[in-house]
Amino acid sequence: MTDGRRYTVGVDYGTASARAVVVDVADGRELGVAVYEYANGVIDARLPAPDDDVVLGPDWALQDPADYVEALRRAVPRAVVDAGIDPAQVIGIGIDFTSCTMLPTTADGTPLCEFDAFRRDPHAWVKLWKHHAAQPEADEINRVAAELGESWLDRYGGKISSEWFFPKALQILREAPGIYHAAGRLIEAADWIVWQLTGVETRNNCTAGYKALWSAEDGFPDRQFFAALDPRFERVVDDKMSRTISRLGGAAGGLSEQAAGWTGLRPGIAVAVANVDAHVSMPAASVTRPGTLVAIMGTSICHVVLSETAPAIAGMCGVVRDGIVPGLFGYEAGQASVGDLFGWFVERGVPPEYHERARARGASVHEILELDAAALRPAESGLLALDWWNGNRSILVDADLSGMLVGMTMTTGPAEIYRALIEATAFGTRIIIEAFEAGGVAIDQVVACGGLPERNRLLMQIYADVTGRTWRLAASSQTPALGSAMFAAVAAGAEAGGYADIAAAAERMAHLRDAVFEPDLASHAVYDRLYAEYARLHDLFGRGGDPVMKTLKALRLEALDATHSGPAPVERAAVETPVAG
């Protein structure tokens, strides 16, 4: 080694691309970065050529595991070059992944989709987190779990998502029993890529806990439960998974010769146990202790918070001991429509005038809307929204809820609506914060990370004003990759120039921006009154007081069914023939 400096590499596997970052272990400086866009991207219409005659159903979303390996070969060496460092000084590598993103492999980890015998079966490929075609299986799991009184249901707010591990696994069994049978392993992509890096199969406790119903105390649901779903599913854990679970902060193994060849890093350096993009962001946002909520804000918001104890909190996505920071319980909550909702509005609800102003100023439509919306005071829009365009994740856990907007007059314009949508998502965050506090998990302040809060100062101020709490921003614009690099430094250990634990790593490697968004007292007082309206309507429409959202959805589904069986009524309307004057 040429000097005393030590570096680690973090690789963040996102939905469309993987990002490798080279970080200085001493202070967290991000010295080099490289992004690899997956060649096959999100596979949601048909399989990649030459099998592109195989058409996927609605709600399917697959990926190609070869893209994940290619990302190691392309992005890591380029990030090292970009950093201008000697790769010999890299002491560890860590990865994080979307989740639950899972795939079937042989017992040695070869993806089934790489075999000619299986490649034309969509179930042989990686099921991406947003593969939603396992909803029937999720419904069945929820129903059976409720019937059997499964105790683990409480940890997940009483209901699990179609995005999770066992609905996806059960869908493979039901729709492609041959693939299920042929699969030696069913594994999270996070753990699979670590397997490719180390040659050793491990399973991390974060995805196991949050997505696969595992806990340190109780392990997985028992065999009778899986047998109740399907006799062939009874031994899914024993035959296709593992009951050995590795804790975050540990090393999964050393970098294999093969992976060293891919990455240009030294063989044998520490490879961290795999992690999840949202959860790994928490220490990268400098938070390793209870009392601070970290909001990872993008198309949706993922909220993570730590606690010494694990009281039951209604409507959480999950609570997992050691699931984010070892030694503490990690809670996860979520809001399903945030940046997504603003994007929906910009795409579908903003008239040409705003697009022209944006063009003229070389700005985005979002920026023009933000400009106009910032000129409004709290409550001046006259509007209130329920932000459930994608349903409600926390705390109602109900995908069948929908959006609402009230208060429109002839003077209502796009800026008013835009502001009301931002406010609604802030009220949704406050509902979650209040649920935590009511359950005994204190939230004293908030740290945000992600592209959305970096771009939109108005949003940050509104969130501070609505929640009555100080909001700060993580310094890094790539907290997942930084977090992975931090866990790599912990996996390497203090002796190798890394850290003994993630708290020590965070103290040196994670930072906040100087910007502090303090709640404005006058605005907070107004928002308290608007929030009372939001909370009342939240309960009215969200807890069954008024069934309109469920009824509209049911009627819509009936109408869509009918659409396939006859012409729309208007086509049969009378033809207008004016009477001659």
Place this chain on the structure above:
Amino acid sequence: MTDGRRYTVGVDYGTASARAVVVDVADGRELGVAVYEYANGVIDARLPAPDDDVVLGPDWALQDPADYVEALRRAVPRAVVDAGIDPAQVIGIGIDFTSCTMLPTTADGTPLCEFDAFRRDPHAWVKLWKHHAAQPEADEINRVAAELGESWLDRYGGKISSEWFFPKALQILREAPGIYHAAGRLIEAADWIVWQLTGVETRNNCTAGYKALWSAEDGFPDRQFFAALDPRFERVVDDKMSRTISRLGGAAGGLSEQAAGWTGLRPGIAVAVANVDAHVSMPAASVTRPGTLVAIMGTSICHVVLSETAPAIAGMCGVVRDGIVPGLFGYEAGQASVGDLFGWFVERGVPPEYHERARARGASVHEILELDAAALRPAESGLLALDWWNGNRSILVDADLSGMLVGMTMTTGPAEIYRALIEATAFGTRIIIEAFEAGGVAIDQVVACGGLPERNRLLMQIYADVTGRTWRLAASSQTPALGSAMFAAVAAGAEAGGYADIAAAAERMAHLRDAVFEPDLASHAVYDRLYAEYARLHDLFGRGGDPVMKTLKALRLEALDATHSGPAPVERAAVETPVAG
């Protein structure tokens, strides 16, 4: 006379222009038309030059009475030329007007704004129907009437509008007592223009009944009531108005020599008692008997229906004996936001893509939206709206209510919203129809008139499907002017070649189009279920069950007050300074 043919002229005084139509008395054929745009239009910012340094307050809307006379001089002769008839064969002229549109004049009918002494006072001008600056006076009248238990309040749904006669008169007294004092008469513009035509002051029972609290049984409110508002207002009826009220269908007098000179018509021909644009449309839509609702559809909807009796119906605009067709009670109800609402959406809520498609096809954005919305089945949008962008006129009579939209998802687009808005206005119409029927006034079918239903077939079919009733369209595209010409034929009388009454005139002169919009049974069944949702939310938000609309409005007004006393909070937000890496 050159042949046996007889003609009448109808002049429809609208908001921006007056339209003269020459009609064949035998069959209602519209032979000639001419439109005169008022030179001074709607005066809502400053008085016309040379007094354009006089600035008007918010909610003011004035007109220049000289424009009304000019319309006679310009439009009537041109309509006669356009018809290619001999003016000697015109046996009568009738007019209809927006209402309540009123002005102060001297005792001989000279508008005060024509005197140099008064012309710079805005109160000397015509107050147009949509002058809304007398809201404090309307509020006061409503409060005092409720306190005194005035029996006439029941005829107007319990509340009167700021658009009506006495709020406007009281505003003149309060804000310009000199004008009030100088005014020999306060008079509806409808009656004033008939005065100009005949030289005789008359007051029609339609505007007196619907806008000035008069009834055949009880006359005007008594002097004590006016005195309770203001001692100076006690004798407003005796000093400024008249207790002699002329019935629709009669002749106000013969055409004066002066007016014959303006119009080119023969002096002495019958001039009909003045009428109101909405009400005069009813016989022009061929309806002179109970059982059929006439919907005059434009920016708003005015609903008129006839009845042998006058049961109290909650939330009507008014019920007047002989107020529309002599011998029957005429009910008026209204929806405040219809075409206005669709226009709001097209202007403020439709993305560039639709504007581009419209341009490419040479169509309007409305037409493109209608095309897409027509491809949706009932309930397929997944949306439900409350159509109260302008508040609710009937049956809630509450201007402080506002719009609501529920059911949005990420797949919701402009066509879905457009259809939901149309459906919401149809549900609003159904609420009114059901209120009539619950009160004992039968509605068996509906005839629509106005530009909106002529242009939008989807709208007509949805209204038929939602209400479960047959909807037809008046043949004439200018029902107010046709109706005025019909009343002119009645004023002329059968002996002069006209008709004995309006029913006889309607039988010959009014027609329906062949197009019949029958309710589709399957769609009606779906709409029954959606309507149940609408009706429940209508009562929930409209009758005080949930106060969100009132609270939002109150908070908005507080915010607007605060806007004038300090910078918006966001301007004080921290400046973001990223930490160096």
